[in-house]
Amino acid sequence: MAEAERCLLCHDAPCSKGCPASTNPGEFIRKLRLRNVMGAIRTVKENNILGGACGVLCPTARLCEKECSATGIDRTIRIGKLQRFLVEHSWKIGFNPLSGGRFELPPPAAGRVAVIGGGPAGLSCAAELARNGCRVTVFEERAEAGGVLRYGVPGFRLSTEFLKKELEDVKALGVTFKTSRAVGPGGPRGLLKKGFRAVFVGIGLWAPIRPFGGEQGAGVISSVSFLELFRRGKPAPRKLCSGKTVAVIGGGSVAIDCARTALRLGAKDVYLVYRRSFSQMPAEEDERLEALNEGVHFLLLNQPTGYARDKRGGLAGVKLVRTRLSGKDASGRRKPVDIPGSDWVLEAGACIEAVGNKPEEKSISPGKLISADPATGKTSAAGIYAGGDIVRGPGTVVQSVADGKAAAKAILKQLKAAIC
Amino acid sequence: MLKKVDLSVKFCGVTFPNPFMLSSSPVSNSAEMIARAFDAGWGGVAYKTLVTDRIPITHPSPRMHGCNYDGKRLVGLQNVEQTTDRGLKPNLRDIAYLKKHYPKHIVMASIMGFSNREWADLAKAATDAGSDMLELNFSCPHMAVEGSGAKVGQANDLVRKFTETARNVTKLPLVAKLTPNVTDMNEPAMAAKAGGADGISAINTVAGLSEVNLDNFIPQPDVFGKGSISGYSGPAIKPIGLRFIAQLAKNKELGLPLSGIGGIETWVDALEYILLGATTVQVTTGVIHYGYGIVGEMIEGLSDYMAQRKIARVADLVGKAVKNVHETSDFNVRRQGIARYDLDRCVGCGQCYTVCRDAGGSALDWNAKKRRPALTEAKCLSCMVCSFVCPVERLITFKEMPKTWKRRKTVTLG
Ligand SMILES: Cc1cc2nc3c(=O)[nH]c(=O)nc-3n(C[C@H](O)[C@H](O)[C@H](O)COP(=O)(O)OP(=O)(O)OC[C@H]3O[C@@H](n4cnc5c(N)ncnc54)[C@H](O)[C@@H]3O)c2cc1C
Ligand SMILES: Cc1cc2nc3c(=O)[nH]c(=O)nc-3n(C[C@H](O)[C@H](O)[C@H](O)COP(=O)(O)O)c2cc1C
Ligand code: SF4
Numbered sequence: 001m002a003e004a005e006r007c008l009l010c011h012d013a014p015c016s017k018g019c020p021a022s023t024n025p026g027e028f029i030r031k032l033r034l035r036n037v038m039g040a041i042r043t044v045k046e047n048n049i050l051g052g053a054c055g056v057l058c059p060t061a062r063l064c065e066k067e068c069s070a071t072g073i074d075r076t077i078r079i080g081k082l083q084r085f086l087v088e089h090s091w092k093i094g095f096n097p098l099s100g101g102r103f104e105l106p107p108p109a110a111g112r113v114a115v116i117g118g119g120p121a122g123l124s125c126a127a128e129l130a131r132n133g134c135r136v137t138v139f140e141e142r143a144e145a146g147g148v149l150r151y152g153v154p155g156f157r158l159s160t161e162f163l164k165k166e167l168e169d170v171k172a173l174g175v176t177f178k179t180s181r182a183v184g185p186g187g188p189r190g191l192l193k194k195g196f197r198a199v200f201v202g203i204g205l206w207a208p209i210r211p212f213g214g215e216q217g218a219g220v221i222s223s224v225s226f227l228e229l230f231r232r233g234k235p236a237p238r239k240l241c242s243g244k245t246v247a248v249i250g251g252g253s254v255a256i257d258c259a260r261t262a263l264r265l266g267a268k269d270v271y272l273v274y275r276r277s278f279s280q281m282p283a284e285e286d287e288r289l290e291a292l293n294e295g296v297h298f299l300l301l302n303q304p305t306g307y308a309r310d311k312r313g314g315l316a317g318v319k320l321v322r323t324r325l326s327g328k329d330a331s332g333r334r335k336p337v338d339i340p341g342s343d344w345v346l347e348a349g350a351c352i353e354a355v356g357n358k359p360e361e362k363s364i365s366p367g368k369l370i371s372a373d374p375a376t377g378k379t380s381a382a383g384i385y386a387g388g389d390i391v392r393g394p395g396t397v398v399q400s401v402a403d404g405k406a407a408a409k410a411i412l413k414q415l416k417a418a419i420c
Numbered sequence: 421m422l423k424k425v426d427l428s429v430k431f432c433g434v435t436f437p438n439p440f441m442l443s444s445s446p447v448s449n450s451a452e453m454i455a456r457a458f459d460a461g462w463g464g465v466a467y468k469t470l471v472t473d474r475i476p477i478t479h480p481s482p483r484m485h486g487c488n489y490d491g492k493r494l495v496g497l498q499n500v501e502q503t504t505d506r507g508l509k510p511n512l513r514d515i516a517y518l519k520k521h522y523p524k525h526i527v528m529a530s531i532m533g534f535s536n537r538e539w540a541d542l543a544k545a546a547t548d549a550g551s552d553m554l555e556l557n558f559s560c561p562h563m564a565v566e567g568s569g570a571k572v573g574q575a576n577d578l579v580r581k582f583t584e585t586a587r588n589v590t591k592l593p594l595v596a597k598l599t600p601n602v603t604d605m606n607e608p609a610m611a612a613k614a615g616g617a618d619g620i621s622a623i624n625t626v627a628g629l630s631e632v633n634l635d636n637f638i639p640q641p642d643v644f645g646k647g648s649i650s651g652y653s654g655p656a657i658k659p660i661g662l663r664f665i666a667q668l669a670k671n672k673e674l675g676l677p678l679s680g681i682g683g684i685e686t687w688v689d690a691l692e693y694i695l696l697g698a699t700t701v702q703v704t705t706g707v708i709h710y711g712y713g714i715v716g717e718m719i720e721g722l723s724d725y726m727a728q729r730k731i732a733r734v735a736d737l738v739g740k741a742v743k744n745v746h747e748t749s750d751f752n753v754r755r756q757g758i759a760r761y762d763l764d765r766c767v768g769c770g771q772c773y774t775v776c777r778d779a780g781g782s783a784l785d786w787n788a789k790k791r792r793p794a795l796t797e798a799k800c801l802s803c804m805v806c807s808f809v810c811p812v813e814r815l816i817t818f819k820e821m822p823k824t825w826k827r828r829k830t831v832t833l834g
Contacts, residue, residue: 005492009710031717034710035686039720 004032006070007077014067015079021124021402023048025064025079028086041090042097044083045169049098049127050120052166053149054398055084056158059284063398091165096172098131111197111415114139116183116364119147120397121202121388123170124404125377125411130173132412137196138175141182145170147204149397151228152254154261160231185364188384197418198411200377201364201386202404205357205394211249212306216353219315220307223254223354230261242266244349247318249273249304251281252394255354256288259296262352270296271346275303275323275336299346301325303338308345317347359390369393377407385411425723427463429734431677431699432593432618434552436526438463439694439734440715443621443681443702444530444555444597446501447712451514455521460712461719464526465518466597466621466702469503469557470511470546471531472538477505484708485641487630487656494709496656498630500641500648503532503560508542512549519550528595530555534568536585543586553592556583556617558608559599559624561651570624573599576611583615593618595679598664600657601627605664606671613676620668621679621702623661625651654705658683662696669697669742685714687721694734695741756827757820758800759807765815766792772806772816780805781830797821798828 013026024047031040044051058064060080068076090096113129115122118140126136144150146163171177183191188199208222216222221240230237240246246267248259251274262270272291274281277300281288292298301323308316321343323336361367370386372378377385387403389395427438442448442457444466454465471477480500487496504511518527529546531554533539539556546554558579560569572578579596586594596612598605600623609620629649631640639647661682668678680698684690685706693701706714722734731737768791776784776793783799784806786792793806807816 030713031720034714034717034721035688036717036721036724038724039717042720 003078003082004029007033008069009033010069014069015064018064018067020063020399021048021054021405023051023054023083025083029077029079029082032082032086037089038095038097041086041095044086045090045097048401049124049170050166050397050401051083052087052162053158054401055080055087057153058398059396061284061286096169098169098173111135112137112195113411114191114196114199115202116187116199117147117202117204118145118177119202119204119388120149120400121404122147122200124401125200125202125387125408126175127170127173128405128408129411130175136175138177139181139183140177140179143180145177145179151231154227154230154257156264157257183364185366187364192383197415198383198385200404200407200411201370201384201390202388202400203364204389205359207358207360208353209356209358211304211353211355217307218313219349220351220353223258223352224357226258226352227261237261238265240350243268245269245271245347247271247273247346247348247351248354249351250354251276251283252354253283253287256283256291258352258354260291260294263294263296271299271348272296273299273302273304273318273320273346275301276333277301277325280333301336303336307351315349315351317345318351319343319345357394365390375406376410377403378410425726426732427719427722427734429699431679432553432595434526434593436463436700437524438719439700440690440718441465441679441700441702442707443704444469444557445704447704447707449504451517454518457712458522458525461715462712464528464700466555467515467527467529469530469532469560470508470542471503472533472541473508474538475534477502479505480643482641482643485630494654494705496630496652496654497705497708498628498641498650498652499625500643500650508545512545515546515549515551526552528553528555530557530597532557532560532568533582536581539582539585540589544589547590547592551592553595554586554590555595555597555621556586557597559597561599561601561625561627570599570601573608574602576608579608580611580615583612583617587616595619595621597621597624599624600660600664605667606674609668609674613674617676619677619679621681622664622668623682625653626657626660628652653682655683655685658689662692665693665698666696666742666745669739670745685709687718687725690718691722691725691737694737695739697739697742699738755820756825757802757818758797759795759802759804760817760819761793761795762815763792765812767812768792769811771809775805775809
């Protein structure tokens, strides 16, 4: 509440424009400030079904909080924290603004819609459709819904309990979940034939990119498998890390998550190996600093070139060559170039590869991103929509929520046109 | 989409879409502004006080001063504004415009005459312009014209006389707006009733002097080197407004519907006025602070409150708290209690110790090593000042003690 007091309640609130999913912080903070707490919760959850998760995970420093006028006199209002507070408060007081009769749900006459993938994009699309009277079925390959929030982001950042509560808010809208149900390549069309009026595809990126042309072997694991096994409570990640020196390859948020997880699993030392400099890392500043403070060693300006093996084929270390920054590359960042003759081996008992994810091979869009209109999610096939990471490549939770919502609006328009 | 709750109220026989009104002030200065306020959700307006064109009004400049407390802005507002400075004709045209374009919204023209004759002329003119009701302004604390404003509100015979004058020329409901700068508001209220008033609105601003400039010794607002005692409004005066509304509501002989004013910013403030007897509520400083949009928060907040408690009509809330307002002599002082500390959550600031020692029962000891207070229950006065300064919410609460419990007497020196 003290934080809300600091808000300047700007005219034409810039923070609201900074949110891809239009969660409308300007409005919910103002409501909170004027003691309209339930209204504030309503604003968050109506606009963003994963408002709680976004409050925890959003890179606010480059979204809403970046726009905050309060930075002109002081520091930004901590919008993410306020948003999270409101959602947790709604659970505490047992108020779900999207159900329980507070909403006039139209009769489920608009038709059946299938959503493939229970990640942020799929959940947001499903919720928006259900709120508008559609009967929605979510097909999810894994045992539980949530996507990366359930099987990627480590529990110390977003607890399973927290996610569960937020998923219940979706379920309360009457969305049906069919879990452990992967949809194959011809799936979307098949679902249309089965009577679903529209299909939304939000399957994300679940195939790891391999840094050295597919070579892996003992002691090496991809970030996808590592984090997923960890989130499923399997013993493998602990076995891999405990008491060992662990190298993590990559400089993004996923690499940071892997490094921090490895530390928590009892690794002796964790090296984050990145070929560029600290300020060039794609990971958010706050997570970089947290990792540093927790004791992750940042091994910068080093390019991994392969694995060193011991006599029995076990992992001995990661082969590295030192780099220096030269002129700018296509991305506008200074490019790392190898320093000849500077090869060395970082001794390590385990290595986690976290250099990126791509679409899965045996899936709806084998090995490729799906092309869809970013404003509506429309693909070239009538009745089939897509959004989230499978369209944009690696993105954020909030952008995926925005995509799901936008697609739902387009689907509703399609359904309405069909009725009239 | 919020499930619609019916917020409509009937006040002096007039149906309002909701109880939220702009009070008579700059926020209700013209049709252009009021139309935007209606669009934002306000149910009615007390139009900025009309006067005849006989004495032209020029406002002092600057005309307001915002009072901050610590970091909090506009805890109070000091103003030296007069009645409308627009001509009577343009104002009447604006009133007619509003009634034409917003027939369901309520326009209550506020009027103030400087003579019996003027009261009659204004009441008639405002009626002819299409006002739904009239508010008789007996309460401006800083009118520069003799025989007007709060000076009338403090003279009961004039209140009665001018109300009668208005009553004789119009059939519209008459609401007398009274000043808090009196000892007992029931006297002018009864006088207004005797003169034919249908309702009472209160309070207008409290006569005050909020701040002095330490460099040049001029009270604020500084009107080219001069300050003055003038009208104080905003959250700081809410307790005063609630007091008067409660006193009027408790007066069975009066029995008139009330419009509550003073320091309302949120639905909670509005509901407190309603629970103490107001049927409608009016706002100025809240709008000066946040703009017309605050009514959206009031509507949503009150609707949620009513929906949650399954209250169908605002009327069911009006006056609900009045029976719980007693004379202090009615309290049962045989029941006594003390402060209870939940020290598991204590952060060790020690403010409780300081204030208990210097302003309470000196009932706390301070464990310097652990940085924790220790309460001697028998010395606790249950003044609760410790809980007012404690930064941890609900760490210090009140608990009743058994009948057999006895408080120790205060130490006497010498
Ligand atoms: C480790 C990690 C940490 C991250 N941290 C953050 C962060 O802090 N903040 C942030 O904003 N973003 C973060 N991101 C990015 C963010 O999680 C993603 O952008 C977002 O989850 C994408 O949502 P999505 O719905 O498109 O896909 P996903 O979350 O990937 O969900 C796709 C779902 O579809 C299912 N699926 C896949 N194929 C099929 C199929 N054939 N049939 C049925 N179901 C299928 C999957 O099981 C999955 O549940 C992080 C990503 C990772 C990997
Ligand atoms: C700048 C200003 C001008 C006002 N002018 C009038 C007026 O013309 N007529 C009137 O009846 N009250 C007038 N008031 C008093 C308000 O209508 C209201 O009674 C008072 O401000 C208390 O309410 P609040 O705390 O919501 O501001 C004025 C108040 C302010 C601040
Ligand atoms: S609020 Fe507007 S009218 Fe008043 S002083 Fe400022 S600029 Fe002038």
